[in-house]
Amino acid sequence: METLIASLDDAPIIDKDGYEYLVHPISNGVPMLDPALLREVVVELMQTAELDVDKIVTPEAMGIHLSTALSLQTDIPLVVIRKRAYGLDGEVSLHQQTGYSESEMYINDVEAGDRVLVVDDLLSTGGTLAAICASLSDIGAEIADVVVVLRKVGPSALDDTEFEVTSLLDITVEDGEVLVH
Known part of the structure; x- marks a missing residue:
């Protein structure tokens, strides 16, 4: 995780109405995503x-x-939850x-019955x-795991749910800096 940790040192932090927003290639696509970073994360x-x-x-996105x-590395099919409706049979909002x-x-x-x-x-x-985990459960899918690359330490809407999240790195953003825990 050396490349990921090093990339956090250079990540800009911007203010969004008092919210310290991390701008990072993994979470925003900018700055440019180095293939070595993507490979390490995958x-x-x-x-x-x-x-x-x-x-x-x-x-x-x-x-x-x-x-x-x-998906390419594991041959497991990929489903993308989209931000717009397509009106397909079985589509869940x-x-x-x-x-x-x-x-x-x-x-x-x-x-x-899908294991996801x-x-x-x-x-x-x-x-x-x-919202995603609740909807997948409502559909009847079995959520085998929830994994994120980065987790900002602090309260989360998932805290009072049955869904546990595994992160590759836990971070905080304080005073314009990213701290890795």
Whole structure:
């Protein structure tokens, strides 16, 4: 995890209405994502996540590059939870709210009995992952594991749920700096 940890030292922190927002290649796609960083993260995901699953599920947008690379390495099909409806049979709508935004998202191609791995880039407020996990459970999918690359330490919308999240790194953002725990 040396490359990931080193990349956090250079990550800009911007203020979004009093919220210290980490700008990082894994979670934002900017600055440029070095293939060595992506490779390191995907290898670590493969060693950490429960891979005895039917599908990898990830939210649009920043989980896509991680989950695509993981899918290519494991031959596990990938489902992207989209930010717009397609009106396909079985499409499930969910409402997600974070510390700085809220929106509708749409799940396709997950059915009752599917065993899924949920992968995302960053757990901050937990609003997105809490809504996704609740909706997957409502569908009847079995959530085998939820793994994020980075988890901001602190209260999360997942705290009072049955869903446990594994992170590759736990961080805090304080006074414009990223601290790794």
